[in-house]
Amino acid sequence: MGTFRRFYGFSLIFTIVCLALGAWYGLSSTGSVSAMLGMLWIIVVLSVLEISLSFDNAVVNASVLKDMDKVWQKRFLTWGIAFAVFGMRVVFPLAIVAIAAGLGPMETINLSLNDPIEYERIVSSAHVGIAGFGGAFLAMVGLKFFFDGEKEVFWIASVERMLARFSAVPAAEIALLLLTLWGISNLLSPADALTFLVAGILGLVTFIAVEGISAILELQEEKKKLAGAAMRSGLGGFIYLNILDASFSFDGVIGAFALSNNMIIIALGLSIGAMFVRSMTIHLVEQGTLAEYRYLEHGAFWAIIVLGGIMLLSARFHIPETITGLIGAVLIGLSLLWSMRHNRRMKAREGLAAVQQEVDTGPR
Numbered sequence: 456m457g458t459f460r461r462f463y464g465f466s467l468i469f470t471i472v473c474l475a476l477g478a479w480y481g482l483s484s485t486g487s488v489s490a491m492l493g494m495l496w497i498i499v500v501l502s503v504l505e506i507s508l509s510f511d512n513a514v515v516n517a518s519v520l521k522d523m524d525k526v527w528q529k530r531f532l533t534w535g536i537a538f539a540v541f542g543m544r545v546v547f548p549l550a551i552v553a554i555a556a557g558l559g560p561m562e563t564i565n566l567s568l569n570d571p572i573e574y575e576r577i578v579s580s581a582h583v584g585i586a587g588f589g590g591a592f593l594a595m596v597g598l599k600f601f602f603d604g605e606k607e608v609f610w611i612a613s614v615e616r617m618l619a620r621f622s623a624v625p626a627a628e629i630a631l632l633l634l635t636l637w638g639i640s641n642l643l644s645p646a647d648a649l650t651f652l653v654a655g656i657l658g659l660v661t662f663i664a665v666e667g668i669s670a671i672l673e674l675q676e677e678k679k680k681l682a683g684a685a686m687r688s689g690l691g692g693f694i695y696l697n698i699l700d701a702s703f704s705f706d707g708v709i710g711a712f713a714l715s716n717n718m719i720i721i722a723l724g725l726s727i728g729a730m731f732v733r734s735m736t737i738h739l740v741e742q743g744t745l746a747e748y749r750y751l752e753h754g755a756f757w758a759i760i761v762l763g764g765i766m767l768l769s770a771r772f773h774i775p776e777t778i779t780g781l782i783g784a785v786l787i788g789l790s791l792l793w794s795m796r797h798n799r800r801m802k803a804r805e806g807l808a809a810v811q812q813e814v815d816t817g818p819r
Contacts, residue, residue: 462738466730473723474498480719494717498724505728512700513732514755514787515596517739519696528740531696535733538697545722554581567718574718583647583770584654590766591632591658592698597760598628599666610753610790632659635767642771651770665698749797754790758783 477498481491520528553563567574601615602622609615621627636655640648761782765774 463734466734469730470727473727477723494720497720501724502727505725506731513735516736518752520740527693531693535697571717584650586766586770587651587654588658590763591655592662593759594632594763595662597756597763600756602628608749610750639767665694748791748794750790750794754787758786
């Protein structure tokens with residue numbers, strides 16, 4: 456109980472505050488207790504949806520954070536909250552409508568509050584571009600993890616070893632992504648195909664730019680630290696994680712409109728989920744869970760590739776968010792089970808080795 460309170464206490468307080476705000480908003484806007492309770496229920500469902508869709512996000516965040524220095528870890532886990540909660544759950548949907556409809560900030564806010572149906576329509580109309588950009592960025596994050604010739608641990612060994620060997624071919628993962636973008640664009644109308652391709656290329660360029668910034672900043676840090684800087688430490692890691700966090704949020708923000716077209720309800724529900732994801736990230740980092748379960752990180756990055764692929768395909772096909780969350784949970788669950796099995800086998804081998812050593816060194 457103490458551990459839960461330590462890592463999730465603030466998230467619980469934040470949840471109570473958001474539910475109180477939701478109750479006040481529901482009662483003041485409708486004047487009906489039953490309508491207010493209905494809004495609270497949607498907020499709870501949205502928060503659960505966000506947590507289920509973003510568990511792989513927490514694992515991946517933790518895998519990057521564990522190699523960052525403590526100062527920037529703390530900055531991401533504090534400053535990053537404002538970006539994840541306010542930026543992606545409030546500003547991002549408003550920005551989509553403002554750009555798509557050519558409206559100013561105040562007009563967009565007014566539209567979200569007074570004409571939620573039109574607001575939802577404009578957000579949905581921008582889905583092709585969002586799918587191209589977010590899907591390309593997430594796919595590159597996942598592919599980069601497996602296209603690594605120095606990787607020594609393999610979970611799905613036959614596939615992961617093959618991808619590691621292909622890493623010897625320069626930019627092989629970029630070529631694979633570009634071919635995927637081209638293939639999916641052929642399924643779309645000419646106008647949507649152009650939007651999809653441009654957005655996908657921008658997602659790829661954003662990934663390359665962030666990787667480049669990280670590399671430059673790491674080189675600078677290595678010059679300052681005789682012992683060498685941790686990978687993705689400092690500002691580069693902070694930028695990388697926030698863009699990654701934003702990309703993970705796309706499906707949750709868009710999928711939320713399946714439950715409600717009220718911007719305030721959506722923001723409250725998704726913000727609760729985002730806060731718990733942040734708490735899970737802290738828990739994974741401080742408890743060293745990734746080191747204890749060696750395949751957990753692999754499961755998360757496979758989930759990223761699947762999520763990226765689903766986002767790209769969603770430009771043409773409707774794929775329910777529950778399927779996305781379920782696939783991610785299954786992959787992470789399987790990687791956890793494989794990790795536990797590996798740990799049991801290692802303990803058994805160590806026990807046998809200890810017994811054999813006692814036999815070998817015992818009285819003759």
